[in-house]
Amino acid sequence: MPLLEIDDLSVCVSQDGTDTALVRSVSYVVEPGETLALVGESGSGKSVSSLAVMGLLAKALKVTSGSIRFDGQDLLALSAEEMRKIRGRDISMVFQEPMTSLNPVRSIGSQIMESIEENLGLSRADARARAISLLKEVGVADAERRLKQYPHHFSGGMRQRVMIAIALAADPKLIIADEPTTALDVTIQAQILDLMARICRDHGTAMILITHNLGIVARYADRVNVMYSGRIVETGTAREIYRAPRHPYTEGLLQSVPRLDQDRSVPLKPIRGNPADPFTPISGCRFHPRCPYVAARCRAEVPAFENGVACHFPLDPAQKEAV
Amino acid sequence: MSALLRIEDVSVHFPVRKGVLQRQVAEVRAVDSVTLSLEKGEAFGLVGESGCGKTTLARTVLRLVDPTSGAIWFDGQNISGLRGKALAPYRRRVAAIFQDPFSSLNPRMTSGQTLREVLKVNGYPGDIPARVAELLTICGLAPRFAELYPHEMSGGQRQRVGIARALALDPELIVCDEAVSALDVSIQAQIINLLEELRVKFGLTYLFIGHDLSVVRHLCDRIAVMYLGRIMETGTSAELFDTPRHPYTRALIDAVPAPDPVGEEAREHVALKGEIPSPLDPPSGCVFHTRCPIAMDRCRAEVPGLTRLGGHHAAACFALETTAGTPAKKE
Numbered sequence: 001m002p003l004l005e006i007d008d009l010s011v012c013v014s015q016d017g018t019d020t021a022l023v024r025s026v027s028y029v030v031e032p033g034e035t036l037a038l039v040g041e042s043g044s045g046k047s048v049s050s051l052a053v054m055g056l057l058a059k060a061l062k063v064t065s066g067s068i069r070f071d072g073q074d075l076l077a078l079s080a081e082e083m084r085k086i087r088g089r090d091i092s093m094v095f096q097e098p099m100t101s102l103n104p105v106r107s108i109g110s111q112i113m114e115s116i117e118e119n120l121g122l123s124r125a126d127a128r129a130r131a132i133s134l135l136k137e138v139g140v141a142d143a144e145r146r147l148k149q150y151p152h153h154f155s156g157g158m159r160q161r162v163m164i165a166i167a168l169a170a171d172p173k174l175i176i177a178d179e180p181t182t183a184l185d186v187t188i189q190a191q192i193l194d195l196m197a198r199i200c201r202d203h204g205t206a207m208i209l210i211t212h213n214l215g216i217v218a219r220y221a222d223r224v225n226v227m228y229s230g231r232i233v234e235t236g237t238a239r240e241i242y243r244a245p246r247h248p249y250t251e252g253l254l255q256s257v258p259r260l261d262q263d264r265s266v267p268l269k270p271i272r273g274n275p276a277d278p279f280t281p282i283s284g285c286r287f288h289p290r291c292p293y294v295a296a297r298c299r300a301e302v303p304a305f306e307n308g309v310a311c312h313f314p315l316d317p318a319q320k321e322a323v
Numbered sequence: 324m325s326a327l328l329r330i331e332d333v334s335v336h337f338p339v340r341k342g343v344l345q346r347q348v349a350e351v352r353a354v355d356s357v358t359l360s361l362e363k364g365e366a367f368g369l370v371g372e373s374g375c376g377k378t379t380l381a382r383t384v385l386r387l388v389d390p391t392s393g394a395i396w397f398d399g400q401n402i403s404g405l406r407g408k409a410l411a412p413y414r415r416r417v418a419a420i421f422q423d424p425f426s427s428l429n430p431r432m433t434s435g436q437t438l439r440e441v442l443k444v445n446g447y448p449g450d451i452p453a454r455v456a457e458l459l460t461i462c463g464l465a466p467r468f469a470e471l472y473p474h475e476m477s478g479g480q481r482q483r484v485g486i487a488r489a490l491a492l493d494p495e496l497i498v499c500d501e502a503v504s505a506l507d508v509s510i511q512a513q514i515i516n517l518l519e520e521l522r523v524k525f526g527l528t529y530l531f532i533g534h535d536l537s538v539v540r541h542l543c544d545r546i547a548v549m550y551l552g553r554i555m556e557t558g559t560s561a562e563l564f565d566t567p568r569h570p571y572t573r574a575l576i577d578a579v580p581a582p583d584p585v586g587e588e589a590r591e592h593v594a595l596k597g598e599i600p601s602p603l604d605p606p607s608g609c610v611f612h613t614r615c616p617i618a619m620d621r622c623r624a625e626v627p628g629l630t631r632l633g634g635h636h637a638a639a640c641f642a643l644e645t646t647a648g649t650p651a652k653k654e
Contacts, residue, residue: 041508041509041510156373157598158598185372185373185534185599186372186534186535186578186579187372187574187575187578187594187595187599188599190577190578190580190594190595212507212508214582215580215582215587216580218581218582218583218586218587219580219584219587220580239584239585242584243585253508253509254582255512256508256509258512258537258540258541259537259581259582260537260564260576261581261583261586264540264541264560267516268512268516268541269512270509270513270515271509272513274477274479274480275507275510290509
């Protein structure tokens, strides 16, 4: 049984009495222990859809359709109090900016221990022991002394390690990591992602990894959902998607990034135009104004999501390999 | 070829003051004895992680920060001592493009007003409205964008306006400080291609500062890798990326995941241990020794100079002195 099952999820924002869809009928599952990447550019809905899972949508945002089942429970049917218990204990989240997600006026120790006491009901002394072992596990040296320190005593990479320790406090089944290393230097990014991968493997924790970095996806994800303008446009294993993208947007993304493993004289092939603005109505496929293969049908009909791709004329991998 | 810009043994140290008397208690060596030269028409990249001094060096070239010692030569003139009016001709020949066009453009001015102001203040002799339209067109924007405010444009469009502003006075050197870092992947590719096209079209020289190795390698002919204020390795893109000789350069390249799941699985990678030390209290000897996998006793005590490795290639590492002259093994 999948750990998380999202079916036909739509999220709207209400502004001046009109509703605008930010997430459009998104469905996917996360199996226990796997790492699923959500990839997309700004406005693709990758963050909003995962905030919906956490029950952390901003007030102006509403789930307008669909269901979110976690471990057999319908999360959308839970009360705020019941949802609060699931957060932290069964599902936890790691955000991009660890400076703004830690409380600056409380010691690191009290913040980790709060999460442990709250979710596991341990005594103060046991919670402290667990906090120390968690900090050691995430690679914070001299853990006993560092428990008493405050977030500003920690570097960016160390703060992110603390956030991971807090996320792990109750041994959750699912971690949602939203651009966890985007604010970090590249050598520190590698450390943090290697750490998260090791933890997920050791604990059998599933992870939803939200990122815009296609290299990170290739190195760390088992499966990938590519999102564009609120929809999943393509899904598959990382190998399938990179070897033979079937949605023109996926192909465009892969051709847009300069790569160290390719000749630098190969020119980049950017996708024309700008990412779709959710507030601008677009007929048919929302990618059609930027698509190099656009046809009349794309302007008129919204493509259904079939066989892992939402496109009227998916690219044929066999054909591509023949060329 | 002649050097357009020559940075000669430049150091930038910032005092750290404390207490009511603002006594100087320490010093941050943001840039330490850096020497570089940029040929006319080339794109030169500076890469490194936070605190490596790449942005301070760029700001020194722009004369927004004064060098503590050393000289900056531009087209045969030492500009590091110039002040006030004497700097004006230099400022017209050098422009900058910054990371976040939203904060570098005035939110209360339309693109047209921003561009007109630059031209007017600098006494542009030609037809100003025609030049504004021309600049926008060069940067891939329709002339109607002159009427738009920054908030009415997307990130990519704002960066195009930022580039148009940099081009306004026909500069020879453009300092690009993380010019594509804040952009979405598909837009980043558009701006990279635009920058390349403009360099060829107008014979521009770029000093390109970035943290994304793939972007810098793609755009730049030559690159210098900085760490804690010092140059660790420098060379052509091919020299640096095909045969990196400094352990820090190797670690940096290794840390970048390639968008290729099969290759990533096959590649063995070793994450660099430890944190970047504080520039307030840099390690003794070679600044990299605290994280270096091959550090020796000598590295803790002495500062390595750049060892020439043939071509444009040079690296600051004692391990090279014993093997200098022999071709580096590719790992």
